[in-house]
Amino acid sequence: MTSQNLFSNLGKSRIFKNRSVLVSDFVPLTLPHRENEITRLAQIMSPALNGTRPNNIFMYGLTGTGKTAVAKYVSNMLTDEANRRGSPATVIYVNARKDDTSYRIITQIGRLLDLKLPFTGLSVAEVYSRVVSRIDKRGGMIIITIDEIDNLIRESNLNLLYKLSRINSDLRNAQVSLIGITNDARVLEVLDPRVKSSLGEEEIVFAPYNAEQLRDILHARVHDAFVEDSLEDDVVPYVASLAAKDHGDARKAVDLLRKAGEVAERLNSNRVTIDHVKQALSEIEVDTTLEIVTKLPLHSKLVLASALELQNKKEIVVTGDIYTGYIMLCKKTGLEPLTSRRVSEILNELDMVGIISTKILNRGRFGRTKRVVLNIKPTNILEALKKDDALKIM
Ligand SMILES: Nc1ncnc2c1ncn2[C@@H]1O[C@H](COP(=O)(O)OP(=O)(O)O)[C@@H](O)[C@H]1O
Ligand SMILES: [Mg+2]
Structure with a gap:
């Protein structure tokens, strides 16, 4: 009898040859239907290979439209070509969702340039100036890609964005280009006009x-x-x-x-x-x-709970009913209710994250109100709400 290795069939999948090809940060070798965006980005970045500063680029489009994949794909190619030619062009990539404060972003940029930096203890300005001297010492062209840059559009981070957009005035032997990427094009409206015009020297829009x-x-x-x-x-x-x-x-x-x-x-x-x-x-x-749902603030959960309860009782659920139900839930939980205006805002927020949809209803002499519809299976919402101890009453 030939003895088969105990492991020959264990851990072997009948379905997957290589599951990692399907995880979301995998960058495939080809990106179908992004040929134009790839060519455009490569053209804009290419002067870096000859030591000329490429224009800054702002790339936007909804999630999953291939922005990160395209940026990484073109950056990898540029890096390979730079190495082949012995050109001093470097591309670095940081993600502002992972590193979502000024300190973390600028520290991460520094680390990618081989600077040793502590996790805390220095000021942003100090790290920034170390990064600047590091870049200047290296010389050449450095392209800094900041993905999901919308995560830095908070008051406390705007100063760093402003500084980065003018970093070239602090440099003598090197030059920096920026690539900003976002899923949320509204960030442009919030930015300082100077940062906006600097970042948006070139724009690439990614369609669904x-x-x-x-x-x-x-x-x-x-x-x-x-x-x-x-x-x-x-x-x-x-x-x-x-x-x-x-x-x-x-x-x-x-x-x-x-x-x-x-x-x-x-x-x-x-x-x-x-x-x-x-x-x-x-x-x-x-x-x-x-x-x-588990990440929502408690009052938003209560508003959602009220909408959920009403959904079982009524054909059409309007904002006024939700407010009444919400007040009752506040009483049950011993909480001070928020104003109806604030509850309206919460409903808008729930609409934005896609949990509910709202639609204006015209009710003749009763004026206008909003109809609220749940977009997610009620049982799923209930499960999620119940994770909160304060809502065990439901
Ligand atoms: N044109 C494409 N060809 C192959 N895979 C793609 C393409 N566009 C996106 N993907 C894949 O879809 C997923 C999401 O793309 P990603 O670039 O992360 O989107 P975005 O950054 O716009 O949110 C990734 O796994 C990516 O590899
Ligand atoms: Mg992305």
């Missing part, structure tokens, strides 16, 4: 993908990610059409495909089916609801 484009994007990854023949044919088109409805978000598409594979694997299936996609979708919804 349509279903067909998402299909191509997914197909390009399927081969590397999945064992041959482990996907039913209709899975990729189905995932693409769902993500297209959700503002053409490639991240959602890639995540959903990976999750569907995980569901198939968990169920010991040989192939991923549409049912697995549906199952994955509802698991994702539970996860995101949980993440959003």
